[in-house]
Amino acid sequence: VRIVVLGAGRVGAAIVRDLAADAAFDVTAADRADHALRPLAAVARVHTVTGDLADPAVVARLAETHDLVVGALPSSIGYQALEAAIDVGRTVVDISFFDEDAFRLDAAARRRGVTAVVDAGISPGLSNLIFGREAADAEWIERFVCYVGGLPADRSGVFEYKAPFSPKDVIELYTRPARFRRAGVLETAPALSDRRPVEFPGVGALEAFLTDGLRTLLREADVPDMREMTLRYPGHVAKVEVLRDIGLFDTVPLDVDGARVAPRALAERLLFPLWSFEPEEADLTVFRVEVDARRAGRRARRTYDLVDRYDAASRTSSMARTTGYTCTALVRLVASGAWHEPGITPPEAIGRNPAAFDAVLRDLAARDVRVTTAERLLPGE
Amino acid sequence: VRIVVLGAGRVGAAIVRDLAADAAFDVTAADRADHALRPLAAVARVHTVTGDLADPAVVARLAETHDLVVGALPSSIGYQALEAAIDVGRTVVDISFFDEDAFRLDAAARRRGVTAVVDAGISPGLSNLIFGREAADAEWIERFVCYVGGLPADRSGVFEYKAPFSPKDVIELYTRPARFRRAGVLETAPALSDRRPVEFPGVGALEAFLTDGLRTLLREADVPDMREMTLRYPGHVAKVEVLRDIGLFDTVPLDVDGARVAPRALAERLLFPLWSFEPEEADLTVFRVEVDARRAGRRARRTYDLVDRYDAASRTSSMARTTGYTCTALVRLVASGAWHEPGITPPEAIGRNPAAFDAVLRDLAARDVRVTTAERLLPGE
Numbered sequence: 001v002r003i004v005v006l007g008a009g010r011v012g013a014a015i016v017r018d019l020a021a022d023a024a025f026d027v028t029a030a031d032r033a034d035h036a037l038r039p040l041a042a043v044a045r046v047h048t049v050t051g052d053l054a055d056p057a058v059v060a061r062l063a064e065t066h067d068l069v070v071g072a073l074p075s076s077i078g079y080q081a082l083e084a085a086i087d088v089g090r091t092v093v094d095i096s097f098f099d100e101d102a103f104r105l106d107a108a109a110r111r112r113g114v115t116a117v118v119d120a121g122i123s124p125g126l127s128n129l130i131f132g133r134e135a136a137d138a139e140w141i142e143r144f145v146c147y148v149g150g151l152p153a154d155r156s157g158v159f160e161y162k163a164p165f166s167p168k169d170v171i172e173l174y175t176r177p178a179r180f181r182r183a184g185v186l187e188t189a190p191a192l193s194d195r196r197p198v199e200f201p202g203v204g205a206l207e208a209f210l211t212d213g214l215r216t217l218l219r220e221a222d223v224p225d226m227r228e229m230t231l232r233y234p235g236h237v238a239k240v241e242v243l244r245d246i247g248l249f250d251t252v253p254l255d256v257d258g259a260r261v262a263p264r265a266l267a268e269r270l271l272f273p274l275w276s277f278e279p280e281e282a283d284l285t286v287f288r289v290e291v292d293a294r295r296a297g298r299r300a301r302r303t304y305d306l307v308d309r310y311d312a313a314s315r316t317s318s319m320a321r322t323t324g325y326t327c328t329a330l331v332r333l334v335a336s337g338a339w340h341e342p343g344i345t346p347p348e349a350i351g352r353n354p355a356a357f358d359a360v361l362r363d364l365a366a367r368d369v370r371v372t373t374a375e376r377l378l379p380g381e
Numbered sequence: 382v383r384i385v386v387l388g389a390g391r392v393g394a395a396i397v398r399d400l401a402a403d404a405a406f407d408v409t410a411a412d413r414a415d416h417a418l419r420p421l422a423a424v425a426r427v428h429t430v431t432g433d434l435a436d437p438a439v440v441a442r443l444a445e446t447h448d449l450v451v452g453a454l455p456s457s458i459g460y461q462a463l464e465a466a467i468d469v470g471r472t473v474v475d476i477s478f479f480d481e482d483a484f485r486l487d488a489a490a491r492r493r494g495v496t497a498v499v500d501a502g503i504s505p506g507l508s509n510l511i512f513g514r515e516a517a518d519a520e521w522i523e524r525f526v527c528y529v530g531g532l533p534a535d536r537s538g539v540f541e542y543k544a545p546f547s548p549k550d551v552i553e554l555y556t557r558p559a560r561f562r563r564a565g566v567l568e569t570a571p572a573l574s575d576r577r578p579v580e581f582p583g584v585g586a587l588e589a590f591l592t593d594g595l596r597t598l599l600r601e602a603d604v605p606d607m608r609e610m611t612l613r614y615p616g617h618v619a620k621v622e623v624l625r626d627i628g629l630f631d632t633v634p635l636d637v638d639g640a641r642v643a644p645r646a647l648a649e650r651l652l653f654p655l656w657s658f659e660p661e662e663a664d665l666t667v668f669r670v671e672v673d674a675r676r677a678g679r680r681a682r683r684t685y686d687l688v689d690r691y692d693a694a695s696r697t698s699s700m701a702r703t704t705g706y707t708c709t710a711l712v713r714l715v716a717s718g719a720w721h722e723p724g725i726t727p728p729e730a731i732g733r734n735p736a737a738f739d740a741v742l743r744d745l746a747a748r749d750v751r752v753t754t755a756e757r758l759l760p761g762e
Contacts (some may be wrong), residue, residue, distance in 0.1 A: 158626040239623045245539040246651045248629070256647050259640035266637050266647050270627045 001335045004028040004066040006053050006081055006092075008036040011121075011165070012072035014316050018367070019070075019331060020045045023333065043106040044092065053077060056084040063090040068335055070327065071096045075169060082116060092116040093331045094124070095323055097169070102216075106344040117345045120308075120330045121323035123148040123228060124215050124286060125347055126371075127361055129326075131217055132351020138293035141223045142281035145290045145326050147198055147208050149231025150319040153282035153310065159240070163275040164283050164319030170275065171264065174240050175249050178212040180227040186218065192241050198231060200286050202307055207234045216346035231286050243267060269379045270308055277317070282310035285318040293377060299378040306371045322369055329363035382716045385447040386410040387434050389417040392502075392546070393453035395697050399748070400451075400712060401426045411443055416524055418740055434458060437465040444471040448510045449716055451708065456550060464489075467744050473497040474712045476506065478550070481518065483597075487725040498726045501711045502704035503668060504529040504609065505596050506728055507752075510707075510741055511670045511685050512598055513732020522604045528589050530577055530612025531700040534663035534691065540621070541614040544656040545700030546662050551656065552645065554611065555621050556630050559593040561608035563638045567599065573622050579612060581667050583688055588615045590729035597727035611655060622719035624648060658698070663691035664700040673759060680759040687752045703750055710744035 001024060005016045008031035016029045020043050027038045037048040051058045052071060059081045063069045064254020069085040069095035071078055085092045086105055089112045094102075102118040109116045120126055127268040134141060150164035152356045161169045177188045194210040213228035220226065243249060248267045253260040277283060287306040294300070308318045316324075330350065333339045339356055341349070351357045361371055382405060386397045389412035397410045401424050410421045411430045418429040432439045434454060440462045444450045450466040452459055459477020466473045466484055466743055469491045475483075490497045508527040508653055515522060531545035545553045558569045575591040594609035599630040601607065624630060629648045634641040658664060668687040673680070678721035689699045697705075711731065714720045722730070732738045742752055 093649060158623060238619075242539060242620045242623050243627075246624075246655065249652060254647070254650055256642050256650050259642050261637050261640050261642050263647060263651065266635070266642060266644060269630065269635055269637050270644065274627065 001068060002026045002028070002066040003068045003331065004030055004049075004062045005070040005072060006030050006059060006062070007072035007074070007096075008033070008040060008048075009072065009148035010317055011324045011327075012036075012070075013040060014320035015070055015072055015328055016040050016046055017043060017314070017316075018137070018325060019329045021172075022332070024170065025335070026228070028062070028066060043057075053081060056080050059084040060088050063088045063133070066090065068331065070094070070331060072327070073323075074166060075219065077100060082118070083360055086112065086114050089114055091334055093120050093327055093334060094118045095121040095327050097121070102344045102346075111379060112341045112381070113342045115334055115340055115342055115345055117330050117334060117339075117347065117350070119215055119346055120327045122285065122319075122326055123213055124217075125323065125326045126287070126306075126360075126364075127289055128217060129351035129357055130291070131220070132348035133354065133357040134291045134293060135220070135348070136300065136352045136354060138291075138295050139297075141220075141291060141293040142299075143225040143290070143292035144217070144220075144223055145225075145227050145229060146213070147231050147286070147288040147290075148213070149206065149230045151233065151284050152233070153284055153300055155233055157274060159236055159274060161236050161275060162277045162281070162283065163279070164285075164317055167272045167275045168268065171267065171271075173211055173213075174244060176212045178210040178228075179214060179218055180210060181221075181223060182225055182227075184224040185206050192237050192244065194227075195237055196229075197234070198229075198286070198288070200231075200305075200307060203284070203286055205234055206231045206286065207237055209237050217348060218320070219257045220348070225292075244379075280312070280315055282312070283318045284309045285322045287322070299380055300375050301378055302373060302375045303371050304371050306369065308369050321367065325364055325367045325369055326360065329360040332363060333359055346348075382449060383407045383409070383447040384449045384451060384712065384716070385411055385430075385443045386451040386453060387411050387440065387443070388453035388455070388477075389414070389421060389429075390453065391672070391698055391701045392708075393417075393451075394421060395701035396451055396453055396708055396712075397421050398424060398695070398697075399706060399709045403713070406716070409443070409447060420462075421533045434462060437461050440465040441469050443693075444469045447471065449712065451475070451712060453705075453708070455547060456480060456722045463499070466496055467495050470495055472715055474501050474667065474708055474715060475499045475717065476502040476708050476757040478502070478505070483725045483727075487672055491724045493721045496715055496721055496723055496726055498711050498715060498720075498728065498731070500596055500727055501708045503666065503707055504594055504701075505598075506704065507668070507687075507741075507745075508609070508670055509728035510732035510738055512601070513729035514698045515672045515674060515683065516601070516729070516733065516740040517733045517735060519672075519676050520678075522601075522672060522674045523680075524606040524671070524673035525598070525604055526606075526608050526610060527594070527671040528610045528612050528667070528671075529594070530667050531539060532588065532612070532614065532665050532667065533658065535664055536614055539655060540617055542617050543658045543662070545658070545666075548656045552630055552648065552652075554592055554594075555625060557593045559591040559609075560595060560599055561591060562604060563598070563606055563608075563664060567709065572623065573618050575608075575610075576618055577610075577612075579669070581612075581669070581686075581688060584665070584667055587612045587667065590616055590618050594662055598729060600634070601729070606673075613685055624652075661693070661696055663693070665690045665701045666703045668703070679758050680761055682759055684755045685752050686755070687750065690751050702748065705739065706748045706750055707747055710741040713744060714740055730744070
């Protein structure tokens with residue numbers, strides 16, 4: 001199977017290496033930046049192509065010469081690349097986390113018989129798979145909460161934080177109002193709100209806050225309570241809140257001593273150096289999904305926990321491992337033909353198939369990304 | 382006595398009104414801004430003059446036609462105005478809080494027989510008077526701490542803070558390393574350091590941090606421990622610290638999207654609106670001096686406490702009351718001839734004279750600015 005991976009950033013590179021380890025795959029790594037491709041060129045079964053992936057025509061040409069397309073692009077160009085790949089009739093697995101509604105491409109994908117799996121990372125991604133798995137069994141899901149965070153292992157620095165993906169997207173996360181469901185109503189709350197302490201064994205006390213990460217899960221209108229919460233070390237959010245509250249994340253330019261400056265542009269200039277991981281700096285990923293549901297007449301909370309750490313041997317960040325290996329598990333699923341439904345496919349659709357769900361968790365465990373589960377009864381009604 | 386008050390800002394205006402209430406004084410209020418002078422023009426015994434007080438020649442001409450000069454100018458032009466007034470041989474009482482060392486003008490002032498009282502506010506000012514009063518009695522002062530803060534009565538807003546004087550000077554206060562004495566050594570610590578809780582009756586819990594406000598008191602080398610601490614509502618300093626730590630108070634311009642911008646210029650643009658009192662918004666002043674000393678063979682801590690509030694009847698801010706009325710008390714002292722030592726005169730010199738000290742506190746009390754004192758024994762050596 002010939003696979004092209006669009007984007008060779010941290011996560012894209014981990015995807016390329018993981019897929020290329022499988023003799024069944026021939027992998028092309030494509031990126032605009034030579035320096036991103038150079039370390040991959042030496043990997044067996046990997047070809048590299050330099051190209052402007054912001055140009056849909058370039059994406060279409062790459063897609064046409066491959067059987068399957070993996071999108072691991074910046075969020076700003078993810079949607080148009082997905083569209084280009086669907087237009088030439090190629091299977092896609094995407095983790096670009098773009099803003100646009102992928103379902104606008106659903107009709108086109110079905111027309112061409114294309115399977116296009118979107119949001120194939122950890123959250124969105126693994127969280128959606130878990131939702132689907134639970135929905136397959138439960139009589140009724142009453143509450144779904146996903147906690148997720150990528151953190152530096154070393155807690156020094158003003159923010160005790162480094163961004164394991166684009167720091168621009170981090171500021172987006174800190175400013176975009178969060179959509180969630182409460183008591184059956186779709187609500188919106190300001191970013192950084194609803195802070196609460198969360199404890200992770202082996203990690204310690206963290207702080208969770210509401211974020212706008214439910215995405216396709218917002219379509220699950222029969223679950224009355226649903227939210228995504230992002231995790232940081234305690235104290236981080238209060239500091240970010242000061243910056244937001246003084247207007248430092250505003251995008252409207254101001255006159256400052258005769259120059260026109262968007263406050264957010266200066267914020268990026270000041271914050272990105274503070275939020276950048278050093279080369280080979282260790283990160284960790286913390287992830288928990290709680291699903292309160294009635295199953296076979298009993299109310300119970302099922303909890304899925306995951307704590308993953310930087311892999312020093314392969315120099316792979318935990319965020320690249322957890323998002324990238326969920327993505328490659330889904331690639332293997334569609335490449336093998338085990339999943340072949342046409343149309344835009346959020347992971348919750350795949351999770352509803354227990355065999356597909358188990359295959360993804362097995363693949364993750366084989367890469368030492370281990371999800372543990374627990375269940376406890378809730379009081380009956 | 383003809384008095385010219387240079388600067389008709391909040392504090393300058395309060396000084397003008399207070400002096401003009403005394404039939405012994407003829408008061409000229411001078412300012413660059415017509416709108417600052419307009420409300421004063423109607424006050425009995427007040428003349429107003431519009432002029433550019435940043436021009437020392439303008440200051441000299443004003444000084445020459447008056448007997449006494451009060452400097453209530455922005456810190457950036459305070460020193461040159463003081464120099465201009467001394468050069469034409471006029472008595473001066475100054476609260477401009479300039480950066481320069483006033484003692485550079487000491488020889489000139491002595492030569493002309495001019496009394497020039499500097500730092501005639503609350504801290505510096507009242508704190509220095511108290512130091513002098515205590516030094517007059519004590520065998521040995523072992524520790525001197527001044528706590529001071531100007532706060533909004535209403536605690537809403539991101540910072541629970543408004544600046545009762547120039548917000549530019551507030552950022553200076555938050556960035557300038559603080560000089561203090563510890564165990565007999567003159568030390569320097571970063572701004573915002575050494576935070577500790579302080580309780581004020583009727584106000585509640587506050588937070589103190591080290592600031593560079595000792596000024597002339599740093600010359601008192603035989604006091605081993607001396608510091609000035611600024612007071613804010615708890616949590617304020619942690620927020621300011623984030624801004625400082627990300628570099629938002631830096632003055633070196635950065636390239637931001639093609640424009641050259643000093644981060645501090647944007648900080649001022651964002652913060653000053655948040656830090657500005659509304660018209661007639663109530664403020665309060667909190668002030669405490671602790672003096673540990675041996676007096677008549679006993680070790681004791683004497684505490685001077687002051688909590689002052691906005692005066693709604695006269696629409697006078699508490700900061701204008703406490704700084705302005707200390708200043709006018711000192712003006713009366715020198716205008717009456719009760720103090721006539723030539724040279725640069727910090728208030729601690731005046732405080733060493735018990736009668737002068739009592740006169741200032743009596744004048745403050747007459748304006749309902751009430752200092753209470755308490756004493757408790759310390760363990761003997």
